[in-house]
Amino acid sequence: MTEYSIEVRVTPRRGILDPQGKAVGGALASLGFSGVGEVHVGRIVVFSLTAEGEPQARESAEAMCRQLLANPVTEDFRITVSPAENVG
């Protein structure tokens, strides 16, 4: 069994109204930043996961996303699996 670091990036699905992103985009524009396109605000969930191997870790993380971490009606997710960082 190996320990992995999992990072799940959840973002609003394309075409879904994202008022939070719009508000942040408006604030950036009012601060004078130019050239900013569409802004989206999502969420990152980070955790460690012990699994047989990387494919199993990914599969498990995907199941978590489908069941809880993302709502497929409104959100997309992207999973990054990397070796666990050495602590201490």
Place this chain on the structure above:
Amino acid sequence: MKIGVVTFPGSNCDYDCYKAVEELLQAEAVYLWHKEHDLQSVDAVFLPGGFSYGDYLRCGAIAAHSPIMREVIEFANAGGPVAGICNGFQILCESGLLPGALVRNRTLKFRSRAVHLRVERAEPPFTSEYEMGQVLRIPIAHGEGCYIADPAVLDELEANGQVAFRYCDAEGNIVPAANPNGSVRNIAGIVNAAGNVLGMMPHPERAVDPLLGSTDGAPVFRALADHLSIAR
């Protein structure tokens, strides 16, 4: 007749629901704790408003997977009447008992005020005491009440008569200006295909007594009581 009100950590309208059942219907109300697996042989379940589990992750997402919800889902799938109000509506969508999702209000503002609703469905177990097209005045209080769903899902809801309530103006017109949160097609409440599960963002339990400013929510509870006594 025994009606259950689920209490999740963060529920804050459970007492209002409980009192509506107890005082308006003179029926037995019981609290169902989120960690329990026992529905205590209730005849109907309310999922109250509030901020279950702090609304962390997404509104209703964690509550949808709480122990009691397994029993509620089983109860609903067996035809038991279940109504989710506000956060309860979000939980019903997250648990898959109702289609679609509730997202941040289009205005980004938390809306807390009375709104007008048009009754789009007048059938048991929850809306049979209303007339079709009747205009109600009921409070809302939510930051994430914008109902969305795929266009195909919306068309199916409309075709099956599953839209229960729509935001309207005082005259009953379905206009954008009357929509407090940006919900698609001004949808304020829906039922499942079988009709026994209702989700609505407005709070009928806050409109059951003249002291509260409106009694337009009372028929939701009376309809349920009628339905349950007939079903007996």
